[in-house]
Amino acid sequence: MFNLNPRFAELGLEFSSQVKPTPLTQAPKLVHLDSELLAAIGLNALSEQDLCDLLSARSSVMDYPALAAVYMGHQFGHAVPRLGDGRALLIAEHEFAGKTWELQLKGAGKTPYSRGGDGRAVLRSTIREYLASHALDKLGVPTTQALAMLSSQDEVYREKVESAAVVLRVAPSFLRFGNFEYFAKQKKPAELEKLVRFVCCNYFTEIDLSSNNYVLYFLERVIQLTAEMVAYWQSIGFVHGVMNTDNMSILGLTLDYGPYAFMDNYNPQQIFNHSDSEGRYTYVNQPNIAWWNLYRLAEALVVLHPNADELEQILAKYAEYYNQKYVQLMGAKLGLEEFTIDDLPFLDELLQIMQAEKIDWTYFWRKLSYGASGRSQLSLDYPSLQLENWFNKLDAFYQCDTVSEQQRQKQMLAVNPAITLRSHLVQYAIDRAEYGNYSEIERLFKALSHPFDELAEFSNYYHIAPDWSEHIVLSCSS
Numbered sequence: 001m002f003n004l005n006p007r008f009a010e011l012g013l014e015f016s017s018q019v020k021p022t023p024l025t026q027a028p029k030l031v032h033l034d035s036e037l038l039a040a041i042g043l044n045a046l047s048e049q050d051l052c053d054l055l056s057a058r059s060s061v062m063d064y065p066a067l068a069a070v071y072m073g074h075q076f077g078h079a080v081p082r083l084g085d086g087r088a089l090l091i092a093e094h095e096f097a098g099k100t101w102e103l104q105l106k107g108a109g110k111t112p113y114s115r116g117g118d119g120r121a122v123l124r125s126t127i128r129e130y131l132a133s134h135a136l137d138k139l140g141v142p143t144t145q146a147l148a149m150l151s152s153q154d155e156v157y158r159e160k161v162e163s164a165a166v167v168l169r170v171a172p173s174f175l176r177f178g179n180f181e182y183f184a185k186q187k188k189p190a191e192l193e194k195l196v197r198f199v200c201c202n203y204f205t206e207i208d209l210s211s212n213n214y215v216l217y218f219l220e221r222v223i224q225l226t227a228e229m230v231a232y233w234q235s236i237g238f239v240h241g242v243m244n245t246d247n248m249s250i251l252g253l254t255l256d257y258g259p260y261a262f263m264d265n266y267n268p269q270q271i272f273n274h275s276d277s278e279g280r281y282t283y284v285n286q287p288n289i290a291w292w293n294l295y296r297l298a299e300a301l302v303v304l305h306p307n308a309d310e311l312e313q314i315l316a317k318y319a320e321y322y323n324q325k326y327v328q329l330m331g332a333k334l335g336l337e338e339f340t341i342d343d344l345p346f347l348d349e350l351l352q353i354m355q356a357e358k359i360d361w362t363y364f365w366r367k368l369s370y371g372a373s374g375r376s377q378l379s380l381d382y383p384s385l386q387l388e389n390w391f392n393k394l395d396a397f398y399q400c401d402t403v404s405e406q407q408r409q410k411q412m413l414a415v416n417p418a419i420t421l422r423s424h425l426v427q428y429a430i431d432r433a434e435y436g437n438y439s440e441i442e443r444l445f446k447a448l449s450h451p452f453d454e455l456a457e458f459s460n461y462y463h464i465a466p467d468w469s470e471h472i473v474l475s476c477s478s
């Protein structure tokens, strides 16, 4: 069933440690599986029982040694020299249709990198990761994905006693900036070079490794992918919440879902991670933090490419890549074909109004997509002279455009989702799951599979958030 292609495993034991997952023994139960994704990577022959056995570590993938990778990280701006997969284990590298996928269990027990932790994940954080990665994927945002999740009655101790759960994640690679930083910090340039070449060989195949500048090309690729990922986040109102360098994917995938949020009311300074007292990881800071993290990666690469000026010149391209993608995505949301960087003040004007009037991000863009009728509704929901003025300016833009009203609506409805994974929606699914009822997870999963369609059966998901949602607080690791 598994068609193993151990690429990361063959890098050697400087990069990871072999660890057996610790079984969950108390009533392990499959909570959900993504049958479409399983089929897409050629694993649809796995039965529910197979998945249950794999996730609870009652069985393992034959001939593949489970691995925990070593990395470091800059956490909240400070270097932590040794982190690593403290509760994640790579259990297979599986090839299907010419692509190799890494399969990783999260919450499978202690590893040499667990530090004081128990190597486990609780049900609520597992559900949050599972549903959010599905939501982002269906919104077209680069992300790691999730194949299945399992609950158990095994106890784990957080602020209270909770039950242990496991998610089976999948991605082309789970490498982070931190893996590269680690070998630079350890003064192991040979290992660092091996890792950079590994990524170029397997993922950035357009890079000519015989070139003297391959490290620059590598960095530029990571910069571009990271900039685009963050532009996507901004466009859908997604706040990652803990953008430490150990949570930054080298492939520009959204990685490690912790205290994330999809914004309700537009508030770029809102703190969602309660460990983040200074608001380092708020919506407004995400583009700059990504750049700061890329700077740390570039510093790690200096030993391979000692011309720091050249590395800095490449870093300077970040703004260009970011702006290009951001302008493209926001222009599409506005329904403007000819939106350019010079038009950003017009968008900023809207953002200021949205913040002042506490306008809901997802709801606003969806309604805006419906033309005059949507705008009338928005005027009723958010009576504001400034907003009316802004609508008039938008009309002036539309009059310069060549597309028909009907065509514009169609295009806008295809990029402005009706549903995102609002905090209260996922919380409701969690509350029920904690009593063993997984039906809400299934419903939400289905609705999130079609974010641009408004389906009658899911109409309750398309509303703005209730007031209590504002008080949901989220912690870093759970």
Ligand code: AMP
Pocket (backbone or CB within 6 Å): 083, 084, 085, 086, 087, 088, 113, 114, 115, 116, 117, 118, 119, 120, 121, 242, 246, 247, 256, 258, 476, 477, 478
């Ligand atoms: P995170 O903030 O979830 O990205 O985690 C930061 C670091 O702490 C990573 O190295 C994780 O592997 C580790 N970690 C988080 N939670 C646990 C846990 N319950 N047990 C062991 N290690 C953990």
Ligand code: MG
Pocket (backbone or CB within 6 Å): 246, 247, 256
């Ligand atoms: Mg992490």
